[in-house]
Amino acid sequence: MKALKGLAALSAVLLAGSAYAASPNASMSSVLDGLKKEAGVGAFSAEEGRKLYNAKRAHSQKKEERSCTTCHTANPAGPGRTTAGKVIEPISPAASPERFTDPKKVEKWFKRNCEWVLERECTAKEKGDFITYMMSLK
Amino acid sequence: MRFRKKITGTLAVILAFGFFAGGAANADDDARERSKTRKSPSFLKTPESALYKEECSSCHFLYQPWLLPSRSWQVIMDGSQKHFGENLALDAQTAEELLAYLKANSSEKTRARWAEKITASSEGLTPKRIMDVPWIKKEHREVGANVFKRPSIGSASNCAACHTKGAEGNFEEDFVKVPR
Numbered sequence: 442m443k444a445l446k447g448l449a450a451l452s453a454v455l456l457a458g459s460a461y462a463a464s465p466n467a468s469m470s471s472v473l474d475g476l477k478k479e480a481g482v483g484a485f486s487a488e489e490g491r492k493l494y495n496a497k498r499a500h501s502q503k504k505e506e507r508s509c510t511t512c513h514t515a516n517p518a519g520p521g522r523t524t525a526g527k528v529i530e531p532i533s534p535a536a537s538p539e540r541f542t543d544p545k546k547v548e549k550w551f552k553r554n555c556e557w558v559l560e561r562e563c564t565a566k567e568k569g570d571f572i573t574y575m576m577s578l579k
Numbered sequence: 580m581r582f583r584k585k586i587t588g589t590l591a592v593i594l595a596f597g598f599f600a601g602g603a604a605n606a607d608d609d610a611r612e613r614s615k616t617r618k619s620p621s622f623l624k625t626p627e628s629a630l631y632k633e634e635c636s637s638c639h640f641l642y643q644p645w646l647l648p649s650r651s652w653q654v655i656m657d658g659s660q661k662h663f664g665e666n667l668a669l670d671a672q673t674a675e676e677l678l679a680y681l682k683a684n685s686s687e688k689t690r691a692r693w694a695e696k697i698t699a700s701s702e703g704l705t706p707k708r709i710m711d712v713p714w715i716k717k718e719h720r721e722v723g724a725n726v727f728k729r730p731s732i733g734s735a736s737n738c739a740a741c742h743t744k745g746a747e748g749n750f751e752e753d754f755v756k757v758p759r
Binding site for chain 2: 503522523525526529552556557
C-alpha cells in the first residue's frame with residue numbers, strides 16, 4: 442500500500458515535470474495536505490490563486506492600492522521590486538526554483554505579505570490556492 | 580640629489596594624503612578630522628551576519644549597522660511588528676539575535692570616521708531612519724526629492740541605487756553614480 446502511494450506520488454511528480462511547471466517537494470506537499478485539511482477542501486484552485494495574486498485592495502490607513510503585484514508585478518516570472526526599492530527574484534518557482542521549497546519561509550512570507558496587502562492573515566484556502574497557482578506557472 | 584629625492588618623497592606622501600582625504604565635505608572639516616582621528620578609516624565593513632542578510636535584505640538594502648546608534652536599533656527592533664507599516668513576523672529568538680548584532684556593530688561601536696560623525700550628529704536624538712541622522716541628511720542636501728523618486732531609484736531607502744559600493748559600506752562620493 443505504501444509502495445503504491447509512493448509510486449502514485451512519483452508519477453504525479455513526473456507528469457507535472459513533463460509540463461515544465463514546478464512541483465511541490467515532499468515537505469511542501471505535506472504543507473498543502475495540511476492546508477487542505479484545515480480548509481476542508483479536496484483540492485485547491487490555481488484560478489482562485491491567480492485571482493488572489495492580482496486582486497487590488499485599498500489599504501484602510503495608507504490610502505493606497507495594494508496587491509501581491511505591487512512588488513511582484515503582474516508577471517510572476519519577472520523580477521519584482523519592494524517598496525524600499527530592492528529588486529527581488531521572480532516569485533514564480535518556474536523562474537526561481539528555490540521559491541516554495543521551504544515551508545518555514547513560505548509561512549513567514551504569507552504572514553508578512555498577507556498582512557501588508559490584506560491587513561489580515563491569509564486563510565488556509567487562500568494559501569493553498571496561491572501555492573497551487575504558483576506551482577502551475579510555466 | 581639625495582635632497583631632491585626626499586622632497587619628491589614628501590610630496591608624494593602629501594599628494595597621497597590629499598587624495599584620500601579629498602572626499603570629505605569641506606576644508607575645515609578635513610582639518611578637524613585629520614587632527615582628531617588621523618588613524619581611523621572613513622568606514623569599516625561590518626562583519627557579515629547570515630541572519631541579518633536573510634531577514635532584512637529580502638526587502639531592502641542591507642544597511643551597515645554603524646549607520647545608526649544603538650538606541651535607534653533598539654527602537655526599530657521594538658517596533659518590528661510595525662516596521663514602516665509592515666509586520667516583520669520575527670520570532671523572539673530571531674529578533675533577539677538581530678538586535679544583539681545591530682547593537683554590537685552600531686555607530687558607537689565602530690571606530691571609523693563616518694560612524695563617529697553619525698554618533699556625534701545624533702546626540703540627543705533617536706533617528707528612526709538613516710536619513711534622519713542629521714549628518715547623513717546634510718550630506719544628501721543637494722539631492723532633490725524628485726531624484727529619489729525616479730523609477731530607477733524608488734526612494735531614499737535604496738542606498739545602492741546610487742552608492743555603487745554601498746554594499747561594502749563604502750559611501751565615498753567618488754563611487755556615487757546617480758541613475759537617470
